[in-house]
Amino acid sequence: MSKEFVEKVRINLGEGIAGSVAESGKAILLEDISSDPRVAHREMVAAEGLKAYICVPLRAKDKVLGVLNVASRMPRKFTTNDMHLLYAIGDQLGIAIEHARLYERLRKARERLRRLARQNLVAEEEERRRIARELHDETSQSLSGIALQLQALIEMSTISGKKDDEYVSGLKKVQSLTVQVHKEVSRLISNLHPALLDTLGLVPAVRQHAETRLQPLGIKISVETKGNDRRFSPEVEAALFRFIQGATGNIAQHSKAKTAAIVLEFKPNTFILTISDNGQGFNVSEITDVEESGRGRGLFSMRERIGFLGGISGIESEIGKGTTVWARIPIGQEVEYAENKSPGS
Template sequence: GEIIGAIETLEDITERKKAEDNLRYYLQEITRAQEEERKRIARELHDDAAQVLGSISRQLDNFIRKKQGFAPNEVLFLKDLQVQLNRGLQSMHRFCQALRPSLLDDLGLIPALRSLAKGLQESDGIATDLKVLGGERRFSPEVESLLFRIVQEALNNIGRHAQASEAQVVMEFAEDRIKVSISDNGRGFELSGRVDDLPRSGKLGLAGIQERARLLGGTIEVKSTLGKGTALIVEVPT
């Protein structure tokens, strides 16, 4: 009886592990497909819509400079129109970079993260520092994409919710793992329950980070104190 029970327990564990492996595989495939679709949309926006807007802006600039006889209010209207057009073009460039930054494909994870940090400082006025420890190295496109999305979501959360003046990203390369720490000096929040309870508590951004860390076989730790900021630590085996 004990032997049969042990065999059944072992079979249950094996089946559960197989189901978990299958789920991880499907999630990885979905993530890969999402990244490819993001890349395609970003490329089409850049090569088509952004080029058209840029051309219109240049034509409008030439029109304003060459044409004579405009009333002052007409000149102001055309210049205001050009300003709005250029703002739209800049927004589209930012959107393309958020969808799929060319730096990630061309130069790798660290340059893409530097661009993220610079973007947070420019858009939200949050002084953001990127520190790299250990021997920097490249990973597969899938791993780099997931790590990039983890940091991107964390910095987006800081910009939207933290009311911080400073943020820091630390990438620590070890022989068998990589550790990513994202922290801020913002308002913080009360942690209730386990990390697994994040979706039910409305912390969907953190829940998304947790899922990406799991796809990489990693772990996530969240530390936060009201009035003293938040720290997010993700460790991933390599």
């Protein structure tokens, strides 16, 4: 049959020979289709010069999914063996079609879940940004004001010549506590959403986070870039930062490392991120899923974030030989998006 014939002909269930086969699930053999009264689109059959014809159902799980049409422009008689062969082919095609449909439904379901999860992560990041902004604008500013007021009271007490050491000592303790709380709030703000991520981008934010997270623990940290540093979209930068945040958190809590290194490699169409340490390492095969205790949740979340960006990630470790965590994502479209925006937009 010509391509034009196949593209133009549309037959409803029960209409014509093919429609009857689709409805009944039983094959039809004809020596000359052009003379059969059941033919739909007779003029096109005549134009194609079709004669011998057989139509068999495409079945899967006792359900007809379509039909297979075989026609010849030469008069001939299809045999029972021909029909059985086409039945077998039809059943195989039916199963293949059913599998393809199931795969497509599964793909669409996974894509929907991926979109929903990605939307949740975007919403989570927006909420983190909002809370960080409110903490900075309200709580942090208020604590700074309290600390300044306390300092003023201490200085006034000294200038006035009052010798109430207990009073001054109490003020200093309150001031010290206020400063400590202010530092803790600042740390929370940075963990929620570092301001540098919005203003200067991923590399400065990563460097600041790694140094403040690991250096106080005595872990020497280096942050290295390869290739041309560039800005990504806020969504991508946030996901990469959370990945690094998770990795440095694991180094701080579990590695017992002395040194760690973060390498950010910018290639034309790919971004590669590597975080390694010289700590005690662990058996990767022991963590295959999230356990009830919560073990493995952080690694799963890190892998999930990279997956939403269309990338892949992995972890390599041996007991006594440290750990390396890596991620690789495609960045072509994201680079174009980010480079067309000003850093503050």
